[in-house]
Amino acid sequence: MISLSSQQSTSATTPVWRQASSQMLAALTVALPALFGAAAAQAQTVTIKYSHFLPANSGFNQKVALPWCAAIEKDSGGKMKCQLYPSLALGGTPAQLADQVKNGVADVVWTSPSYSTGRFPRTEALELPFTMPGDGLMASKAMWDYVQQHAMADYKDFKLLAIHSGGNSVISTASKPIMSAEDLKGLKLRSPSRFAALFLSAIGSTPVNMPLAQVTEGISKGVIDGAMIPWEVLPAIKVDEVTKYHMEGMPSQPGFIQTPMAIMMNKAKYDSLAPELKAVIDKHSGPALVELTGKAWDEGIADTRKKLAAQGNKTLVIKDAEYNAMKKTTASVEADWIKQATARGLDGKQLAAAVHSIGQKYLTK
Template sequence: MKLITTLIAALPLALGATALQAQTVTLKVSHYLGSNHNFHSKVLEPWCAELDKDSGGKLKCQIYPALQLGGTVAQLPDQVKNGVADIAWVSPSFSTGRFPRSEALELPFTMPRSSLGGSLAMWDYTQKYAMDDFKDFKVLSIWSGSSVVISTASKPVIVPEDLKGLKLRSPSRYPSMFLQALGGVPVNMPPAQITEGISKGIIDGAMAPWEVLPAVKVDEVTKYHIEGPAKQPGFTQTPFALLMNKKKYDSLSPELKAVLDKRSGMPLLERTAKVWDDGNEAARKAMLAHGNKVLVIKEADYKAMQKTAASVEADWIKQANAKGLDGAKLAAEAHAIGNKYLNK
């Protein structure tokens, strides 16, 4: 009887230990760049370490860089939705038409130049106007890749007319439309191919954020880097998001949800934006140290570029209206919210 009593008394403890073990969750986190990229080493890894620590080891990550789970960049949202990955770094820019409200964030001269300003504006806009784009996901963060810089090999761009006929690498659809409106020729290619493309004369330069340039050695094949005036919206920006599978999030215990929520949202946005802005500043300094020239478009020429590129926004408004959205309102709100964070 003593033995039976002892076993019965120990049973809840054993069941409790088993339950605790069962609560340990490992999240599959996917992204499309290498493990040497700042996002991997300075955002995802420390973020995952904090989840592990805050949860007492019950919430862990397994990071899969460089599309190790298969598929393409455009397929990352589906990988999250279908549970191939629990979490993924995606961009609405790379999945044309899938996130229609978020496309307003890509329109020319809409968002602040810095990643922090752009990220705060994108988060604000998304919470108010674009959450329906992400109804299939748990949104962990939204942030900005910061404004593109126009880098050229031999021809400086000082006035809008200088862009005519220039073949520039474009990161996505709306930068391409911006360049076309100004008479340039967009060429889509991944960052890793930019340097070879310039050195072989396939392209004359590239549109990319500062932090990308030294990472792929664009500084070695370009001489000029062109920005707009300070405290004005950037040429174009790329919105990014960290999305989570809804069922996976819902399956977490309240305690693990609280850990994830605490480290996501605004804290994750601020961490990511700082990494991007620090990378941009370091890259800008590296370009100058290399002997490259940074040119700033004069105010009058900047306004002329805005006027010419206005056709891109007008076309988007028509497309948004055709989808049942109020394109004019969304574009106006994107501008208003972007202006709100210009000094960040």
């Protein structure tokens, strides 16, 4: 048995290097738990992989994706953050984004249900001609209401964060001003969706299915005469630089064709979140996100109009008689869709009536 005096004597004769080692060990004993705690806290940060198909300088990326990401990071106290992948940086095509988010390649995507023919059958009613208001915010609210009431079954494999309007698809041409349905006959025009293609075919144009990234070059080389594209997207892909004329109806009238856009989240990713983080996602989704996107689209439309006017492009508003003639000429698009939807077991007539009713409600607001 070692006495206290013997311990003190032994300590006094301990080499300096061994005393230093003991001190270092004691310091590490205190520091390591703190370090591991910090690492654990960092490991708990949830990263949301957010993919879309427009460039980083686009209105969607700057005015919707970035602010949404900043909001969820702030309200989660830094426990959630985004990693954005604009311009399809995760690979694939716009049409494949729905599968990417369903399969967990991305956690959140922005795409259009229109790009997946037949996959979102109830949502297709939103693409019927002359149904949605021209105002981006009002059209987005109308689309969200319609989907909530009639089309949520389309999104059973996803956590739907928002549906909004991609804006009125104006008809932009390189060299020929368009003021009537007659003027459209024989033109080769890029179509953004199946319904836009049916619309153009009914009028007598030749719809061309072409990725957004190829449209500007297609027009500049004369492969196509123009394109049917929403206002906000024109400068994002520089179509405004190769076209001169942009034809639309009156602001008080429903647009020719609108493309619904969806922001969807991987269902398993959402379900894996802690309750407080789900609450943050919920707070910044639904009506709040519809409001954000709708306002962003309206701002983008206003900015685009100013930009195009400054560079000498012409906006052409067709007269009521020509507008009504276009409605009459393209009425077959809706009639055919009702038959197809009914054949798939849906009440096509009721869905078409609902989208007209809800669109009219927001048109008058």
